Amino acid sequence: ETGVTQTPRHLVMGMTNKKSLKCEQHLGHNAMYWYKQSAKKPLELMFVYNFKEQTENNSVPSRFSPECPNSSHLFLHLHTLQPEDSALYLCASSPIGQGAYEQYFGPGTRLTVT
Amino acid sequence: AQSVAQPEDQVNVAEGNPLTVKCTYSVSGNPYLFWYVQYPNRGLQFLLKYITGDNLVKGSYGFEAEFNKSQTSFHLKKPSALVSDSALYFCAVRPRHSGSARQLTFGSGTQLTVLP
Numbered sequence A: 001e002t003g004v005t006q007t008p009r010h011l012v013m014g015m016t017n018k019k020s021l022k023c024e025q026h027l028g029h030n031a032m033y034w035y036k037q038s039a040k041k042p043l044e045l046m047f048v049y050n051f052k053e054q055t056e057n058n059s060v061p062s063r064f065s066p067e068c069p070n071s072s073h074l075f076l077h078l079h080t081l082q083p084e085d086s087a088l089y090l091c092a093s094s095p096i097g098q099g100a101y102e103q104y105f106g107p108g109t110r111l112t113v114t
Numbered sequence B: 001a002q003s004v005a006q007p008e009d010q011v012n013v014a015e016g017n018p019l020t021v022k023c024t025y026s027v028s029g030n031p032y033l034f035w036y037v038q039y040p041n042r043g044l045q046f047l048l049k050y051i052t053g054d055n056l057v058k059g060s061y062g063f064e065a066e067f068n069k070s071q072t073s074f075h076l077k078k079p080s081a082l083v084s085d086s087a088l089y090f091c092a093v094r095p096r097h098s099g100s101a102r103q104l105t106f107g108s109g110t111q112l113t114v115l116p
Helices: none
Strands: A004-007 A010-013 A018-025 A031-037 A044-050 A053-057 A064-070 A073-079 A087-094 A109-113 B003-005 B010-014 B019-021 B024-026 B032-038 B044-050 B056-058 B064-068 B073-078 B087-094 B110-115
Touching: A004 A087, A010 A018, A018 A031, A018 A087, A031 A073, A044 A064, A044 A073, A053 A064, B003 B087, B010 B019, B019 B110, B024 B073, B032 B064, B032 B073, B044 B056, B044 B064, B073 B087
Parallel strands: A010 A109, B010 B110
Antiparallel strands: A004 A018, A018 A073, A031 A044, A031 A087, A044 A053, A064 A073, A087 A109, B003 B024, B019 B073, B032 B044, B032 B087, B056 B064, B064 B073, B087 B110
């Protein structure tokens, strides 16, 4: 579908579990993003990475821990989540610069916290 | 701060009729404007964007959008709707000169249902 893949596509975890979401982009982009999409709410930008460096953290709780080992891979480590964290987590990538670059999204990971 | 409003949570249209999905924005200067579509259990797909020039922008799948600076609007349109156009549509804005802030601000989305 797109050059951005996410695994797993579905994840069910208990509140005491630790899990990780993975995102990989094959588009040669240098910016990567994590979004949270909850029902009836706008997309929430969580983190932004430019050239592997975190440039944005929109007051995300510390139970979400991102990692960007290189420009092609992005992880979201999860621990001691709450039921309200259940949502679709979307990864995106884009070129870096002042141009009108659109972001390319992965299919998302549907997370359910029980 | 920039913001995007999609005033309609739901739009229903009959197949073959024209469709419009509304978007208004609030941002200083001349922004870049985008439309995305999301099908069930999928990520967002880029449809079109406004950069500069012609106010009517053509995009994928026969969609187009009209930029209106005076009304700060960027409505999505299609002359003849298809049942397969049924999906969730998002408008997004990014300031033209945003320094290090390259992120998009999204609207809350509009669910389009095309009735056969």
